[in-house]
Amino acid sequence: MSMMRASQLGAAPPTAHLMRWVIVATLPGIGAMTFYFGLGIVSNVLLAALFALAAEALVLKFRRRPLPPALMDSSALLTGVLLGASLPPASPWWLIGTGVIAAVVVAKQLYGGLGHNPFNPAMVGYALLLVSFPTYMTLWSPPQPLIPENLWGKISGTLPGSALDALSGATPLDAFKHKGEAVLASEFWADRPLPEGTLNAWRNVALAWLAGGLLLIGKRIISWHIPVSMLVSMTVLATLFYASAPSHYASPFFHLVTGATLFGAFFIATDPVSAATSRRGKLIFGAGIGVLVMVIRTFGGYPDAVAFAVLLMNLCVPLLDIYTVPRPTGQPKSQQRTGQGESR
């Protein structure tokens, strides 16, 4: 591009710059997860990133598009990193590869490439894996040393299923979800069904994701609207549930620090392509995700719900974008609706 548009005279940063900062901001979270769950996290992220670049290059080749600009904008790399970070530690290579193909080839490139995908690619990959291979996707190991046992056997997929079961444990959300109707929350906590330190580990990982997210907001890579509205709506709903029957529901704090809540709020829901664009739209989008996460976690069949909630709200984005077009400066309020209806 030889000429700069007026909007670029300020500091409208190019795509690659944004993507790289998001990748940098994932480092605290990935580091904390590696500290608690071992090198299986690193292998996930590296494999997923590698597969993502390879898949992107392959599709670009098929579409006869130039490789360097699309590969250099790091968007495929970011998709790989985000998907890798959301998989259970030391996932087998074929699981990661399948998820990445669904994310990059189907969710992104089949819809026309970066900027055209209606759904968050990483979450499409995650949802496909969760629906297709539930046994592998719920194999979270309890906190363990940096180099866990059988790391290679797990990644290469050669470890038999029984050995896998022995190494795995439930996530806090999973355990609470399957405690059974008859077990009261207080009895559940008194029983200590989780290995020592599990809840601590999850809380600290969540704090690390929060740190990365605050970095992104500080750098103005993402705006505060989506994460804040998502977390607020989750907290409000979780408090309502908890206040109505503390013996049945988990506390709001539990919902905020376990599962993919903070990771999802700052790194997944804020995807600039598939999220709403106007400020009011972003607030509604984030709040919708928060409500859906709580509803699916509480009443649905799956322990965590961030991926499904984000995908469902992605579906609403075209509508949100139409109904929340910002009023142009100086235009009276009453004309807003009609003018907009005609232009669309």
Place this chain on the structure above:
Amino acid sequence: MSQWRELTRNGLWSNNPALVQLLGLCPLLAVSGSVVNALGLAIATLLVMVGSSTTISLIRHQVPSAVRLPAFVMVIAAFVTCAELLMAAFAYSLYQVLGIFIPLIVTNCAILGRADAFASRQPVLPAAIDGFMMGVGFGAVLVLLGAIRELLGKGTLFSDMALLFGPVAANWQLTLVNDYQFLFFVLPPGAFFVAGLLIALKNVLDQHLAARAQPATVAPRTERRVRVTGTIK
């Protein structure tokens, strides 16, 4: 004879109920989890389509146009009931597997659509041929979809064929990959996905054939992207 060829081409390819008219998608997507399910429903649909097209063509002068749709639905429902009873008599276990989707053939828009658009305006023979070809076109896509989904979802082909053909078919199952399951393709989303790919494949083949027919005129490729990020060369 040329009418025969035209009807055949229409039903099987250029106006295929599943790939072009996109009618009858509900059974197409719901029952195509394996070859045997797909084949069972395909045969039932074919029977109903031939029977109802023929009958509707026979009664076309007697039915006032104001009530033609309810009348056609009654005819179709009668044939569906026949198909259902036949299946319950001769393939009871498959009948149980397919469940509600056999009565639901009544609501298959491909059948009512052909009845109203073709059979009610044509003599008996073309109507019967059209019904047969449309039924075969629909059934072929159904079975193909079932085969792809069974292969990708469970790594097998022709499993449980005994449900339809009796004990003779007990060992027809081909296991291509052992110990393999990819639930996505067994579940409904996989049906949408594979059906979409099949439609895309048909369009690619059509384009290819059209291009081969007239190689001289090549339309310039135009850029159709609406939102553009980055530079496009």
